Amino acid sequence: MNALVRDPMIWTDVGAVTDVPVRGARRVPTPTGDVAIFRTGDGRVFALRDACPHKGGPLSQGIVHGHAVACPLHNWSIDLASGEPLGADKGKGCAPVVPLRVEDGRLLLGRG
């Protein structure tokens, strides 16, 4: 590996993992709309664009269960890892995944 090759992603520290409630979410406003950061019951974190593929509902306001979130508007279940709807709504669009890293308990959100 060439040490001079820079990570093309710009990472921004947006807070501590513990700032996000377990089985909950927080949002991070960006010029292109909110990003939702989720923390699951088993302690993992995920980031998606905060808009349901159905009618744009704010996913950050939904109930987090397992590795999924139920959209607060019409209860679509969205897979947190892929942003894709689960169950009967499978294949109907996707909430884009946003790059997220955890370092020393801090959440780093990426911008390509």
Place this chain on the structure above:
Amino acid sequence: MPREKLVVIGNGMAGCRAVQEVLKRDPDRYDITIFGAEPRVNYDRIMLSPVLAGEKSFADIVINDEAWYRDNSIELHAGVAIDAIDRAAKVVRIGEGIEIPYDRLILATGSDPIRLPLPGADLKGVVAFRDLDDVEAMIAAAKPGAKAVVIGGGLLGIEAAYGLSRRGMDATVIHLLDVLMERQLDASAGFLLVEALAAKGVATILEAQSEEIVGQDGRVCGLKLKDGRVLPCDLLVMAVGIRPATSLAKAAGLIVNRGVVVDDALTTSDPAIYAIGECVEHRGQCYGLVAPIWEMCRTLGEALTGGAGTYEGSALSTRLKVSGVDVFSAGKHLGGEGCEDIVFRDAGRGVYKRIVLEAGKVAGAVLFGDAADGAWYFDLMKSGEAVGDFRETLVFGQAATEGLRGLDPSAAVAAMADTAEVCGCNGVCKGQITGAIASQGLNTLDAVRAVTKASASCGTCTPLVEKLLKLSLGDAFQAQTGPKPVCACTHHGHDTVRRAIVEDGLKSALAVMQALEWSTPDGCASCRPALNYYLLCAWPAEYRDDRQSRFINERAHANIQKDGTYSVVPRMWGGVTSAAELRAIADVVDKFEIPTVKVTGGQRIDLLGVKKDDLPAVWADLNAAGMVSGHAYAKGLRTVKTCVGTDWCRFGTQDSTGLGVRLEKFMWGSWTPAKVKMGVSGCPRNCAEATCKDVGVICVDSGYEIHVGGAAGLHIRGTEILTKVASEDEAVWAICAVTQLYRENAWYLERIYKWMDRVGLDWIRSQIEDPETRRALYDRFAYSQRFFRIDPWAERVAGRDSHEFNPLSRRMEFA
């Protein structure tokens, strides 16, 4: 040719299982005689703990009843002690010169509880925890409020203390070391266990050495510790371990170390004598758990029917049988040289998992709080599968791991080997279950239990057995009758869940999910809000609301709109407002540039299009003018719509406005299964439209008609008359009582009219018209209101849950 004589000493789990294993292979080979020291048939000793706790009866834990002995022509001598074994004559002696000859003899004498040689150990009220007699002695002593001390914080001691606590005793566990169950748990899990037991009413004292059992009039009255403390008690249980029962073998001249020494064919030093179970020492190891016994019995069954089975020792796993405290341990639970640990903790859920790896394979596991994957780790440990490929998800369990490998959980069940054990209590493997389903056409859980005994004892493997049914039958299994499950996470219906919460004292969603074996780690968007409601309804003082299980409107205390903004509805008691309130509302609308102001059907004002970040400031201004949350977002009391009644109306018969205001001021903030709207009309002209509300009042000259079960939404329904009362006080009592009955009895999201259709108006009326029941319902409602008649807006203005209304970070806002 005469049949060979097989004599078994021991009518316990090992002795009878060995006989079953022989009969299974060659039912006609032997004349079988079984001697048992206890005067009863064969029962499941590991289920004594649930019997003590009152969760099972003796009949539930009988493995083989009298018919079994009869049907298999087995001679049972129950309650008979063997005096000696004469190996030269090949006979066993009982009593006065009675000799029973044998060709082959099985020793299954089990073990004896160790009794500490403390002064006072022979006092009345000092018992061990080994057999049904001990359990009966404990139950007899277990008067509510009496005190019990259990010496020994191992598996048995903890189960004994829990059982006694369930029987109403004040139970304390004394443990010599600083970690409970140190042979199975590490310090972290031991700590969680102490906390979990405390929550169940069992106290723990660690690093406590017993010195003397104190008595009075020949009965135990306390335990004195080395440090001088004296713990008063009415019952003292010694659960400090077991010792193989070897005296008979020793006297017969067999080789005995700690236990009766056997080889890999389970033969003792006399080739005609075999030994199995807890009395045995095999390769230097003695066992005190059930799984090795089953494995020994299988081997012995082979050996006694002409096969060549060998027993090579057992890997051990342990589960604690305390309802709602999920503990699993297997293998090298403390790790050690060359081992590495993967640890997962979730303090919120009280979960701790530690997976010990050695050379890339699972070498041990400790699971606390969530032990659903215990069997999976144990299988990985026994199979020695390399886990490097899925190391990252290993600690999250099978579902997460299989999910990432592209398999769903049913595929994981399908992938299990036919020889993989499903039911540890009864030693039933997958192949036996699927075989029985196919060959005998079984299609219900109960049928599988009846035929194979799988999941018939402790029930931990019920979800797995159900998955096997689903796998074998597909949709045919779904067709099972019974109440509709709460959601896909469980097979239990709402009523079962509500009853378990109250009767088993379950006080957290996790406890419910553990106790009722939820199939998902943390439920789903359907069951979590339901459980949250059921818990806060059952335990208003103790339960802490789980905001992450609230639908967004109840979490944000406002109604989400299609564009992600919110609407705000302040309470207007009975639909009455004032110039000051209207002026404050107008000011808020201007200040926060709220786009729409709308009058609602419930006689209030709705402010639509409020940005989420503005909510606390909007509420602060409304609070300042004396207004509180209208709960327009809640599964709870919404509005009480009124007409002007005797204050102004020339037809009014009673003070309908006053009653409406009084009801709303007393009942606001209460959570209910679904929304509750009320109305009070001052005369039968019904201007407040009370007869299409969930609860309505029609005032008449002679008093108040209380109506219930109206609806004017998806369904249009007129109310039915519940009762008629003469005074305003009685009207309030009846309305609060019927609301409380609905709160305690209905299913989550079930409106009153649907609940009424299900349980029947007659039943509801019988409850409300009985003065004592009505009074008790009213009292419980009033008690609950002490905790919920609080303005959630004011709490949030004061800073509670501020993260809800602020973004995590603004650092990327303008980048």
